[in-house]
Amino acid sequence: MTLTSRAVLAGIACVALAAVAAALVSQHAFDMQPCPWCVLQRLFFVAIALVAAVGLAWRSATGQRSVAFALLLLCGGGIAAALWQHFVAALSSSCRLTMAERILSATGLPSLLPDVFEARATCADAAIDLLGLPYEFWSLALFVIIEAAAVWLLARRT
Numbered sequence: 001m002t003l004t005s006r007a008v009l010a011g012i013a014c015v016a017l018a019a020v021a022a023a024l025v026s027q028h029a030f031d032m033q034p035c036p037w038c039v040l041q042r043l044f045f046v047a048i049a050l051v052a053a054v055g056l057a058w059r060s061a062t063g064q065r066s067v068a069f070a071l072l073l074l075c076g077g078g079i080a081a082a083l084w085q086h087f088v089a090a091l092s093s094s095c096r097l098t099m100a101e102r103i104l105s106a107t108g109l110p111s112l113l114p115d116v117f118e119a120r121a122t123c124a125d126a127a128i129d130l131l132g133l134p135y136e137f138w139s140l141a142l143f144v145i146i147e148a149a150a151v152w153l154l155a156r157r158t
């Protein structure tokens with residue numbers, strides 16, 4: 001069985017959307033309210049899913065390479081956000097006016113879709129473990145997996 005670029009891109013889109021769905025279930029069913037860095041990671045996952053969908057439609061070698069590079073950049077941003085959340089923001093009592101909050105405000109998404117993109121907790125309050133690991137490390141792991149898939153897409157096309 002051979003793995004195709006289309007299957008990898010579809011998998012990336014599904015994993016990214018599943019991450020957002022899991023975050024929303026955590027928020028709305030288990031009252032785990034997100035901080036700005038949590039919400040920024042959601043935004044990266046949504047962007048990754050959209051870029052992967054573009055890759056499914058844009059089949060040329062240039063398109064596939066462009067999509068893979070965009071995925072690498074988005075995953076890099078997501079990795080940075082998860083690490084910053086854990087090592088810096090979670091130790092702070094306030095998340096006010098951080099880069100995450102400024103990016104989210106600039107998109108307008110917290111006003112358009114507050115149930116998805118509105119930060120409702122401080123970074124310290126949002127520091128929660130899931131199965132013994134900080135929640136943001138689960139997000140970090142998914143970003144790393146998606147980034148590995150994007151590297152595979154690049155290597156496959158060269």
